[in-house]
Amino acid sequence: MFFLSNLVAQNPRDAAKHIGAGVVIGVAGGYAADKITNGQRVWKWVGAVGSSFAVGMAKETLYDKPRGNEWEAKDVLYTTLGGVLSGMALDILTSNSRIRSGNGKKCGCLVAKLDLDQELDLPTFVENGTGDITSELQATYFLK
Structure with missing residues (x-):
């Protein structure tokens, strides 16, 4: 309960920006991982969530810290949440396109x-x- 109340305390616009950035970065990372690994589902998720998490950490560490801003774990969390959302979207979209093109699961x-x-x-x-x-x-x- 305490954790959730702290998440709500952040500016909603800032949270939306971090989620949006996480979605964009997660789509790029997840799609690249999907193409590199020939559609392996686990690596698609690792690419989407991992890339958004890495960029969220880099933003807090390399961009905010040198400018004197305070470390905000919520920003990293929201950016990573965007990666999770993009992973779900990629999973749905790429799985359906593989089935339609004949590269996915076969029905017999x-x-x-x-x-x-x-x-x-x-x-x-x-x-x-x-x-x-x-x-x-x-x-x-x-x-x-």
Whole structure:
């Protein structure tokens, strides 16, 4: 309770600025981590939250301290909270786009446009094949 009352005591405009900065920095860090690690979810979160936390700490340490301003842990907390919000947004947005583009989780469904006027010979089981029905159908289509 004491911790929450101290958080509310800060100027709301200042808190909003720190959250906004954390979101922007977190999106950049999380997106970069997502691309570098080929969509690994944990590293996306580490990139988003870690980058906003690092920038919040750097701002307090390198920018405010030399100017004689007092250390404010709330500023770091709000900047990191922005990173958490951006991590959630990135997690939702990048996961959905991977599923739509075919790089995400597979449902096991096969969607194909078939020309019913044309006869389609389905492939037989090949021992050294990939075992992927999609590639087998594509190979059959192209070899025909």
